[in-house]
Amino acid sequence: MDAPISTDTNLDASPTQEATTEMNIATDTHTSSIKMTAKNVSVFYADMQALKDVSLDIIENRVTALIGPSGCGKTTFLRCINRMNDLIPSCKVSGEIKLGDHDVYDPSVDVEVLRRRIGMVFQKPNPFPKSIYENVAYGPRIHGLAENKEALDAIVRKSLKRAGLLDEVEGRLDALGTSLSGGQQQRLCIARAIAIEPEVILMDEPCSALDPIATAKIEELIDDLKKRYTIVIVTHSMQQAARVSDYTAYFHLGELVEKGETNRIFTAPQHSKTEAYITGRIG
């Protein structure tokens, strides 16, 4: 199912308009560059517009949090990034999303390859009903990333280690992935995502089904993972966005209301809608 895309429509915005909409997200330019760019992205589910003209830069090796009330479009936007919305027949995406110089929605793009470069972790831990080892080995195997058993073993162990899970599952890699605790399962899913060496990891409320300790472990992990990967996280918890992210984008009714460095968004937001949302007032 191809998502139609019109890369020609909204891209000729005047420089001044561009300057105002592209405010302040990339002030932290001393070490980081832009990994992904979304320009004028709109999404329709049949006649319902879920995203309106969203433009956002995703900075490399940083965590970008997408926040906003339910139905604001944050998850829709996240799912546009690796074309998960392709799976929804009525979904139409317009605008441009680039990974580096490559248009994610270019017809020539192999979606499987794209999703290898842009991995995803979901709200509920969803390990395959297979062993811990197989959960992690699956991706590298189908993508042909390991030449032999030893190489595959090494990838599995490295991924489990990076996901902070290896110590806890050492000696029982053949146990079922589903036999782990919720927090461990989620870290297993993260290990599975990073086993194929993605560049970007999308996380859709990865801690909403976890207790505070498991949540803290994931948050600690995110902080570690951003050294190697670029992370975009959707979260309902503003405190979590504040804790884990470098940049925050606030969505409201399908619009990107405000974006900027997280410490500024949560101490001195510029938009009254952002203020109303993050202080717990009715938006």
Add this chain to the structure above:
Amino acid sequence: MQKDHIVHAFDAELQQLDTLIAQMGALAQQQQINALTSFLDNDCKEAKRVAKADKKIDQLEQDIITHATQIFALRQPMAADLRTLVASFKIASNLERIGDHAKNLAKRTKRVGDIPILAEVKGSLEIISSLTIAMTGNALEAYAERSTEKALAVLKQDEDVDRRHKSLIREVLTYMIEDPASITAGTELLFIVKNIERAGDHATNIAEQVYYIITGRYIDAGRDITGHNPDDATSAAP
């Protein structure tokens, strides 16, 4: 003003914080007035009472800190709420200092007594004191109304106080030079003038915090807020 929080108890807690600050501020300002009156009237008994009353201000500072800490722990405030709470610590601390300066003035009543220099500078002293007392009130008003305009007005007033302070110091020094016998009492008087001017600085700090609460930006008054930048007084000819 902003809309209410979805959780109304949070609004009540912030309201309570405002009330505590208003109470503490009113008390600090009243102490300034009482200290000045007792000093100018050379009323040692009243001065003693004023010095003692400072304890109430200290208690209110503690109450504010405790209350604000609880809100931090229980509500995890963000944005303007966060700024209000952070600022409340500083505002309380500045009000406490204003109270201290009033106490110090009261305590010096006996030591200065009814000296001749005082009679000469009494007029100027009264003016600068009433200005700083008004600044306390204005800063509190700016807080209560969340008014940047009123906060900025306090900063302006402080410039006036600083000019008058320089000029008054010079005046006292001149009398001390003319009459070396007055040096001891004159020195006390210099401390008093300094105390009064410092109270103005604390009101200014409060106004700066109010500005921060409203805008999220720190204001730079373009001068050393610890007190006495000599450049400020260049235009203050006696």
